[in-house]
Amino acid sequence: MQPALERMISLGEKSPFYQLLGMKIEEVRESYARLSIEIDEKHIQLLGTVHGGVMASLADSAAAWAIYGSSDFKGVPVTVEMKINFLKPVKSGRLVAEGRNIHRGSKIFVSDVEVKNCEGDLVAKGLLTYYLVEDK
Amino acid sequence: MQPALERMISLGEKSPFYQLLGMKIEEVRESYARLSIEIDEKHIQLLGTVHGGVMASLADSAAAWAIYGSSDFKGVPVTVEMKINFLKPVKSGRLVAEGRNIHRGSKIFVSDVEVKNCEGDLVAKGLLTYYLVEDK
Amino acid sequence: MQPALERMISLGEKSPFYQLLGMKIEEVRESYARLSIEIDEKHIQLLGTVHGGVMASLADSAAAWAIYGSSDFKGVPVTVEMKINFLKPVKSGRLVAEGRNIHRGSKIFVSDVEVKNCEGDLVAKGLLTYYLVEDK
Amino acid sequence: MQPALERMISLGEKSPFYQLLGMKIEEVRESYARLSIEIDEKHIQLLGTVHGGVMASLADSAAAWAIYGSSDFKGVPVTVEMKINFLKPVKSGRLVAEGRNIHRGSKIFVSDVEVKNCEGDLVAKGLLTYYLVEDK
Numbered sequence A, B, C, D: 001m002q003p004a005l006e007r008m009i010s011l012g013e014k015s016p017f018y019q020l021l022g023m024k025i026e027e028v029r030e031s032y033a034r035l036s037i038e039i040d041e042k043h044i045q046l047l048g049t050v051h052g053g054v055m056a057s058l059a060d061s062a063a064a065w066a067i068y069g070s071s072d073f074k075g076v077p078v079t080v081e082m083k084i085n086f087l088k089p090v091k092s093g094r095l096v097a098e099g100r101n102i103h104r105g106s107k108i109f110v111s112d113v114e115v116k117n118c119e120g121d122l123v124a125k126g127l128l129t130y131y132l133v134e135d136k
Helices: A003-014 A016-021 A052-068 B003-014 B016-021 B052-068 C003-014 C016-021 C052-068 D003-014 D016-021 D052-068
Strands: A023-029 A032-038 A076-086 A094-104 A108-116 A122-133 B023-029 B032-038 B076-086 B094-104 B108-116 B122-133 C023-029 C032-038 C076-086 C094-104 C108-116 C122-133 D023-029 D032-038 D076-086 D094-104 D108-116 D122-133
Touching (some): A003 A016, A003 A052, A016 B052, A094 D122, A122 D076, A122 D094, A122 D122, B003 B016, B003 B023, B003 B052, B016 B052, B032 B052, B052 B108, B076 B108, B094 C122, B122 C076, C016 C052, C052 C076, C052 D076, D003 D016, D003 D023, D003 D052, D016 D023, D032 D052, D052 D076, D052 D122
Antiparallel strands (some): A032 A094, A076 B076, A108 A122, C076 C122, C076 D076, C094 C108, D076 D122
């Protein structure tokens, strides 16, 4: 891994929102990223299950890191839009999201995300669009 | 407002994830809900702006409460999927999301959401699908 | 309306796919467009209702023309992605789609679309993203 | 393949909208379907490329047939919503869409679709939600 990417990952994990949700960046490699959250009381909503926003946060993050992991990527991927299907409610255990960068245009990048629970069941599936903002 | 709905709102706001993000349910009426978050350091990610997951959490919540607010709604709206466009980065101030229930089928409900910053600019727009789970 | 836009509209309506589906461009003005299709046997699929692709075609077109109608728009809006909810089956009559351009970035444009049947019922709702390709 | 499914496929291909666009159902098996369109002048829009509605029609159809192909599926899959990213413009050749049913709930089904051009490049990617209407 490039030192610049390693630094970014470290900064990402230490950023306040990652700390708030407990998001861990487990792996970033070519066009791929894996992130996780250990589910805790704090992620739970009214109905006793994990709030959809937790899965959306994890999905957006995994999709973005898969783009950072692209060898020829220079700049910052800004989320244009996210579409996510919630397939199964989650109550506890560990959520793992795998992002894959499936398209690189000159400015538009698209990633696919799978979120699984600790039994390996697919609990959410996402398709997200990013816009490249170049480093100044 | 019906007492049952008032109780639900109170339970919703006290739920752990609402507390974690600081989500407030400001208004729920016929097919409409308004929620807000006062942006704080904790919502910020790597790039110094509010994480997309914060806006997604707020959007999903506003869209769901707009369905709870439908006079003829009995049961629990489970999020099938969310699509959200992020239009402007947000760094501080108050985020307000307005959800509107635009379709009620026998089982499928659809809501539209607008998220605005403290200057009233549209910063995100969502379109979400819910499935009715009936109370037992 | 600018002569350049009028020419575009005329070319659009004469293009093969518009002719194939019978899409009419009824109105294009500032950030708004209205298109229609008179439903016919040819739009019908296996189940006896209009194929979702007909509504998707109309929605994408209305959303794009709403961008062409923006006074400060120069270039060509290329569809990045489309999200459309199908709310009611349609069997006959006229479908009318109204596109509204709700966001203009430097490169990214977002439009909202409502499709109604001849009774004025909302039958589909879309949220679409475009990328500006500049004229050479 | 079950005779009932074979009959459905034959009826599907003969339906007016499939004939209009030239959609062929090439393969339907367990949770999978492959459909194609031979691109022709009639699919072209103003900019000289295939209209997004053509790809959306093919994606929706492939996603739905992947559900019909599920061994335990009884009934009719009605499209709740479609999200599709357009990755590359297409001018000619054959479009092939592969639909995969990735989730089966009691009422909600989700399919993933990849559309490729004749060189095998991914030109569109979709994620679609269906609702099961039971046979009477």
